[in-house]
Amino acid sequence: xxxxxxxxxxxxxxxxxNYHPLDVVxxxxxxxxxxxxxxxxxxxxxxxxxxxxxxxxxxxxxxxMVRQAGRVGLTSRAFRNDQLGxxxxxxxxxxxxxxxxxxxxxxxxxxxxxxxxxxWAYTVKGVPDGQAEILVFEGNFHGRTTTxxxxxxxxxxxxxxxxxxxxxxxxxxxxxxxxxxxxxxNVAAILVExxxxxxxxVVPPDGFLRRLRQLADQHRALxxxxxxxxxxxxxxxxxxxxxxxxRPDIVIIGKALSGGMYPVxxxxxxxxxxxxxxxxxxxxxxxxxxxxxxxxREALRVLVDEGLVERSxxxxxxxxxxxxxxxxxxxxxxxxxxxxxxxxxxxEAGGARRFCEALQREGLLCKETHATVIRIAPPLVITxxxxxxxxxxxxxxxxxx
Ligand SMILES: *Cc1c(COP(=O)(O)O)cnc(C)c1O
Numbered sequence: 001x002x003x004x005x006x007x008x009x010x011x012x013x014x015x016x017x018n019y020h021p022l023d024v025v026x027x028x029x030x031x032x033x034x035x036x037x038x039x040x041x042x043x044x045x046x047x048x049x050x051x052x053x054x055x056x057x058x059x060x061x062x063x064x065m066v067r068q069a070g071r072v073g074l075t076s077r078a079f080r081n082d083q084l085g086x087x088x089x090x091x092x093x094x095x096x097x098x099x100x101x102x103x104x105x106x107x108x109x110x111x112x113x114x115x116x117x118x119x120w121a122y123t124v125k126g127v128p129d130g131q132a133e134i135l136v137f138e139g140n141f142h143g144r145t146t147t148x149x150x151x152x153x154x155x156x157x158x159x160x161x162x163x164x165x166x167x168x169x170x171x172x173x174x175x176x177x178x179x180x181x182x183x184x185x186n187v188a189a190i191l192v193e194x195x196x197x198x199x200x201x202v203v204p205p206d207g208f209l210r211r212l213r214q215l216a217d218q219h220r221a222l223x224x225x226x227x228x229x230x231x232x233x234x235x236x237x238x239x240x241x242x243x244x245x246x247r248p249d250i251v252i253i254g255k256a257l258s259g260g261m262y263p264v265x266x267x268x269x270x271x272x273x274x275x276x277x278x279x280x281x282x283x284x285x286x287x288x289x290x291x292x293x294x295x296x297r298e299a300l301r302v303l304v305d306e307g308l309v310e311r312s313x314x315x316x317x318x319x320x321x322x323x324x325x326x327x328x329x330x331x332x333x334x335x336x337x338x339x340x341x342x343x344x345x346x347x348e349a350g351g352a353r354r355f356c357e358a359l360q361r362e363g364l365l366c367k368e369t370h371a372t373v374i375r376i377a378p379p380l381v382i383t384x385x386x387x388x389x390x391x392x393x394x395x396x397x398x399x400x401x
Contacts, residue, residue, distance in 0.1 A: 022360055022367070023228030029056030034365065043390055045359075045366045047379045049197070050229045050340075051278040052260035053312075054302045055381035061259045061298055068294035076285055094304070095238070097251065100275070102288040102296075106228040106254035107143025109265035111287035112282065113191070113224050113250050114147065116267065118167075119276040121188030124219055132188040135221075137173040141198035142191070142226055174204035176211035183215060189250075190215070192350035195241035195390050197229040200373035201342030203335055209244040222249040222273065223340055228265065232256040233303055233380050236338030243337065249273055259299035264292040308380040312338040315387060319376070322391045326397035330355075341376040342369070343398075356379040358401055362393040 007025045019296050024042065025134065028035045032055060034044050054061060068083065075081045088100050101116075103109045108256060114134065121132040135140075138153040149157045150164025158164070171178045173196060190212055196202040209225075216223040225248040230240035241248055250273060254265030274369065286292070316338035323334050323341065330349035335342055345352055352368030359374075369375045378386075 002037070007037065013276040021056075022356065022365065024360060024365060031055040031057075032379045032386060036169055040363075042360070042363050042365045043378065043382075043386060045376050045378050045390070047377050048260050049255060050232075050234050050377055051255035051258070053233050053256035053308060053380045054259035054299055054306075055379040056260070058259055058299075058302055058381075060087075060302055061261050061295060064294050064298035065291070068291050071290070073291045074286065074289045077288055079284060081288075081290040081293070083290040083297065084288045087288075087293040087297050090300060091266065092268065094210045094300055095251065095268050096247075098270040100266050100268050101274065101282075102264065102293070103284050104263045104265060104286050104292070106252070107145045107148055108284065108287075108338050109228070109252045109254055109267050110142045110148055110191075110226060111145055111244065111250050112141050113189075113226075113267050116250060116269065116273055116276055117191075117222050117224060119188035119281075120222060120273050121186070123276055124272065125188070127186045127188060131186045132167060133184075133186050134168050134188055134224075135179060135182055135190045136168050136170055137192055137196075138170055139173050139196050139199035139202060140170075140191075140193060141196065142193075149155060173199075173202065173360055174208050176208055176215065179212060179215055181217040183221065185219070187219060187221045189224045191224045191226065193226045193230060194243070195230050195235060195337060195340070197340070197375075199341055200344065200370040201336050201375060203337060207244070209241055209246050213244075213246040213248075216249075224248060224250040224252070226252045228252055229256040230340070233309040233312045234338055234340050234377065236309065236316050237310050240337065256303075257299060258292065258295045259302065261295050261299070262292050264296045306381070308376070310378045315339055315380075315382065315384065316341070317389070319387050322387070323376075323394065326391075326395045326398055330398055330401075336376070339376075339378055339380055339382070343374040343376070343394075345372045345374065347372065355397055355401060358397045359393065362397060364390055364393050 003256035025037045026034045027037045035041050059360045091100050118132045121127040136151045142148045147165040225241050227239050251268040258264040330345050332346045333344040352374045356366045356368050
């Protein structure tokens with residue numbers, strides 16, 4: 001029998017070393033649980049960075065995938081297919097935007113939003129050619145393409161990958177006054193995560209998005225919100241920007257759009273922005289493919305039918321309350337929205353990694369982020385009993401380590 005260590009060795013020997021995963025080799029998953037190759041069961045507290053909000057191997061998603069795979073998987077956009085149109089109608093009706101442009105990975109959708117914002121600046125706003133600027137924030141995570149890492153503030157994401165695309169300006173996250181000062185007539189857009197996930201579940205000050213909306217309106221710039229991780233229920237609303245009652249000009253979605261079964265991403269916008277794309281000006285071989293569209297349609301229906309957005313709000317409050325009751329000398333702060341919680345450890349706690357490794361031994365899979373934050377983001381189908389079970393283990397690790 002092939003052992004876990006053999007799989008790890010194969011990966012380390014033949015694969016690129018661009019990740020540092022926990023040494024758990026998952027062979028099977030269901031709902032909020034995963035099983036490793038030895039049959040040990042773990043509660044998944046990462047949910048593939050929120051791609052698996054609907055839970056692993058949701059029977060309705062598996063059925064939709066298998067059904068569509070047996071009909072037609074890929075047509076390319078050279079032809080039409082019978083899943084794309086219904087997907088466009090359903091996703092725009094659910095989200096309240098005029099149009100959608102489907103892509104595959106999150107980074108591709110971010111690139112699509114950047115292209116849309118720039119073209120809008122030149123063709124609608126009247127910015128001189130080549131002068132458009134996009135305001136972005138320190139601590140951002142928008143993906144890994146060369147353009148996107150070019151405006152990251154993380155040295156590791158950038159080092160050795162230049163030269164980078166110009167036209168981006170980094171500002172402190174949460175500082176609307178800095179944005180007010182940085183705005184000028186050539187600004188095409190403000191690109192922002194409503195809560196910074198990879199940066200450690202960083203929640204900006206109240207009113208930050210509302211100020212960005214006002215500033216964008218005053219200076220005729222687009223407000224582009226990256227909801228790839230925060231969207232589709234994670235924070236207890238369909239979109240995290242709804243906590244502030246604003247409406248962005250472009251919303252970027254991905255991850256849970258397919259419930260983790262298949263890469264599907266998209267941007268949402270109204271006509272004024274989306275109409276900047278004419279035939280031939282943007283595209284993707286797999287974007288809008290019938291297999292992805294069939295899965296995404298079902299993934300959105302599951303979100304609604306199972307009330308997962310409301311569930312995230314309710315269980316998130318419950319969980320946050322339980323975690324805040326833990327008395328541990330290591331905890332600096334516990335913050336979050338919905339079922340998206342970061343346990344910020346004190347600098348002297350010795351890093352989050354050793355706590356994540358201890359939680360793994362207790363049957364809980366967490367991934368540290370930014371060295372000192374234990375991130376908690378279970379599938380939204382998790383139950384109250386499972387949260388109680390997990391809290392006991394988190395309390396044990398935080399009080400005994
Ligand atoms: C994951 C993520 C991306 C990138 O998505 P990929 O599918 O990994 O390319 C972009 N923005 C945010 C906020 C993300 O969490």
